[in-house]
Amino acid sequence: MAREFSVSVRTVKRDLAALERSGTPIWSRPGPGGGYGLAVGSSLPPVTLSSAQAVALLAAVAANPDAPYNDLARAGVAKILDVVDPRTRARAEELAARVWVDAPVSASRAVRSALEEALADQRVVRVRYTTAAGQTTTRDIEPVLFASREGRWFLIGWCRLREAMRWFALERVERATVLAEERSGHTVQEVGEPPRTSHPVSGVRSTR
Structure with a gap:
């Protein structure tokens, strides 16, 4: 699994x-x-989803391959489609064929998986990172959050090498290894306020 x-x-x-x-x-x-x-003999509540809602989920996942936990999101959407009624699924598949995306993956799957695990399990992660200036270093990071800015994904965390909070572009992380050590108490508040155009995903509300 x-x-x-x-x-x-x-x-x-x-x-x-x-x-x-x-x-x-x-x-x-x-x-x-x-x-x-x-x-x-047990069951879960039935899933009621329109074909357009299903395609919206498919498009969101496909258009953001570098988004945190994207692989799990893909698996989740697939499971949802497995339990919707056949007619809705057929309509969703037909509609999805008419929605095209061009979203190349910039960070390797192994790197993304390690960073996701480190954040979820609150562990220190050791990365091989190349800066925009071309300097490559190995750093231990205490992950605090993921952030999307101008179409790029970043891991924000406490960099023990620089002893400061830093933004790390995912596409510049060459390798990532989750350590057994738990991260300390650095918080989202230390990062500061998100950019005006950003918001936590927990801020998404239903439009119903």
């Missing part, structure tokens, strides 16, 4: 534990042919 979604085993275990705490009846079977699944 960790390999399929390009995340760590720790992340999979954490998410499964969260599902169990929410009351979702999950079974597990060890060994070859084993895995995790939803208990027989």
Whole structure:
């Protein structure tokens, strides 16, 4: 499962534990042919989604390949489409064929996965980073947040090399390794206010 979604085993275990705490009846079977699944006879609330809403999700994910947790978002959208009614899914597939995107990936999948894991698990991450001036260094970073600015994604965190909060462009990170060490107490407030054109994704509200 960790390999399929390009995340760590720790992340999979954490998410499964969260599902169990929410009351979702999950079974597990060890060994070859084993895995995790939803208990027989149980069900989740039905998903009601229009074909246009489904395509909106597909377009958002496809147009932002460098966005944090994009691989998980793709998997989530695929799962949603698996449970919508066949007629809606067919309409969504037909409409999606008429929505084109051109969004090349600038950061490697391995780098993105490591940075995502470090932020989610609050761990220090060691990166090989090249600045705009061409200087390459190895740094230990305490990740605080991801930010998008002018079409580029950044990891913002406390740089132990510079002893200051820094913005790191994802496409300039050559390698990233999550360390066992937990990050200290650096907060979003230390980063300052987001740019006027930016806002936390938690600020998105339903338009219904």
